[in-house]
Each structure stands twice: as C-alpha cells, then as structure tokens.
Amino acid sequence: MKYYFIIILLFILLISGCSQVVHINRNSPASVLEQINITENIPKARILLDDGTDVVGKNVHVDYETTNWFEPKTNQSRKVPNFSVEKILQIKSPSPSLSIPKYMLGLYYPSTILFRSIVKTYDKEKEIKLASGIRVPGKYIQVGVDSVFWFEPLSGQKHIVQSSKVKQISILDREQGLKKGGLFGTIIGVSLGAFMGYAAGSDNWLSWETKAILLGLGLGPVGGGIASQLGKEKGSKTTYIFEPQKNSISKSSVQKE
Numbered sequence: 001m002k003y004y005f006i007i008i009l010l011f012i013l014l015i016s017g018c019s020q021v022v023h024i025n026r027n028s029p030a031s032v033l034e035q036i037n038i039t040e041n042i043p044k045a046r047i048l049l050d051d052g053t054d055v056v057g058k059n060v061h062v063d064y065e066t067t068n069w070f071e072p073k074t075n076q077s078r079k080v081p082n083f084s085v086e087k088i089l090q091i092k093s094p095s096p097s098l099s100i101p102k103y104m105l106g107l108y109y110p111s112t113i114l115f116r117s118i119v120k121t122y123d124k125e126k127e128i129k130l131a132s133g134i135r136v137p138g139k140y141i142q143v144g145v146d147s148v149f150w151f152e153p154l155s156g157q158k159h160i161v162q163s164s165k166v167k168q169i170s171i172l173d174r175e176q177g178l179k180k181g182g183l184f185g186t187i188i189g190v191s192l193g194a195f196m197g198y199a200a201g202s203d204n205w206l207s208w209e210t211k212a213i214l215l216g217l218g219l220g221p222v223g224g225g226i227a228s229q230l231g232k233e234k235g236s237k238t239t240y241i242f243e244p245q246k247n248s249i250s251k252s253s254v255q256k257e
Contacts, residue, residue, distance in 0.1 A: 045069070046088070049085055051084070057078070066080065067079070067081075067088070129168045133167075148162075148166045167242060168239055168241045169240045170240075171238045177234055180231050181234075182231065184227055186223055186224035189216070189219035193212065193214075193215030193218060193219035194213075194215065
C-alpha cells in the first residue's frame with residue numbers, strides 16, 4: 001500500500017507542474033541573460049533601420065542589446081541598439097537575392113514563414129510583469145543590463161523600458177513539460193508494473209520476474225503517454241525576477257507549485 005501512495009504522490013507532483021526562479025540584477029553575468037536572449041552571427045545581410053535606412057552589412061553580429069556589422073560601402077563598422085532595427089534579411093551566396101528573414105527585431109509579421117525570433121524562447125508563452133503590477137504578454141524579448149525590450153502583440157507596439165521598471169518575466173515551455181512528463185510517467189508506469197508483477201507472485205505459467213517485466217513494459221508507455229499530455233498542459237515555467245537593488249544573483253532550486 002505504501003508503494004501505491006508514493007506513486008499517487010508522484011502523479012500529483014507531476015500535475016502540479018515544475019517552476020524555476022532566477023533572480024537578475026545589474027551584477028548578473030551575461031550567461032544568465034543569455035538564458036533569455038540569443039547571440040548569432042550572420043555572414044552577410046541587409047539591415048533595415050526604423051528611420052528608413054537600408055544598408056548591406058557583412059559579419060553581422062546580433063546580441064541582446066545591439067546589432068553590429070561592417071559596411072563595405074563606407075568601409076566602416078557600425079553599431080546600433082536593437083530597438084532601432086526593424087528587421088535583418090540574410091543574403092545567401094552566391095545569389096544576391098534575399099532569403100527568408102531569420103532575425104526580426106521588434107517588427108511583427110503574421111505569416112510564420114517570414115520570421116524567427118532572435119530570442120531562444122520564440123515558440124514559448126511569455127508574460128512580462130511590470131513594477132506597477134501590470135501584466136502584459138510579450139514577444140521577441142531582449143534583456144540587457146539596463147533595459148528590457150519586447151513586442152506586445154495585442155497593441156502591436158514595441159516597448160523598451162529600464163530594467164528597474166520590470167518586476168519579472170515568466171516563460172512557459174510546454175514542449176519541455178511534455179518531455180519531462182513523458183519521462184516521469186514512463187518511469188512511474190514501469191515501476192508500477194514491476195511492483196504489480198512482484199505482488200502477483202509466481203505461478204505455473206510465469207515467474208514473478210517475468211510478470212514484472214511484462215507489466216512494466218506494458219504500463220511504461222501508457223504512463224508516459226498520459227503524463228506527457230499532463231506535462232504539456234501544465235508546462236515547465238521559468239520566472240526571471242529583476243532585483244536591481246541587490247548585489248548578488250541567486251537561482252532557486254527547481255520547485256513544485
């Protein structure tokens with residue numbers, strides 16, 4: 001009976017979901033910010049700025065605050081903040097024609113084939129909670145040491161605010177929840193099947209070991225399938241909390257809520 005209680009408890013923990021909390025402040029290392037942002041290099045691209053400027057650049061480098069490139073026409077290197085860039089179109093060689101825009105900074109296009117976010121969390125659900133308590137959905141979030149940028153799909157506007165005005169960013173990863181749930185459920189199913197085989201004991205047909213193996217192999221996929229859907233529904237949530245007044249960064253252990 002004790003084993004059944006443990007298995008039921010594990011399922012309750014699975015359904016409750018998994019959350020992770022990361023605290024961010026001015027002294028946070030770049031590696032923490034890169035959990036939200038992505039850094040990429042583009043060999044050659046066409047850069048469109050929000051003032052209407054259209055330039056071709058080489059060795060384009062995008063990080064979480066700025067876009068850098070070398071401009072062959074002027075033989076100079078340029079660096080601009082990301083919020084002033086409308087979009088970047090990668091140029092394929094040897095043809096000079098434009099490819100699908102892979103990196104969009106703050107400009108929304110309705111067709112999914114036209115863009116990919118520069119943020120790792122492109123296909124994840126995100127919510128920004130401001131210091132005033134207001135919660136807003138956000139896309140294409142870029143986090144720097146001093147500022148946070150995001151695109152708000154409901155209003156169609158770009159926002160850039162000081163980090164001190166942002167209380168937290170929550171990211172819900174349903175795919176990760178599905179994977180964790182599937183693994184967790186498979187382990188539970190196999191364990192339950194093995195215990196049932198052991199409890200049934202041996203008979204003239206099968207030994208308890210064989211029963212345990214067969215039941216484990218049968219219940220493992222079933223448990224994995226059910227738990228993966230529960231995990232996908234609940235998702236795996238990571239919350240980044242901004243604490244500008246603190247001098248240290250801490251990361252809580254994974255906790256259930």
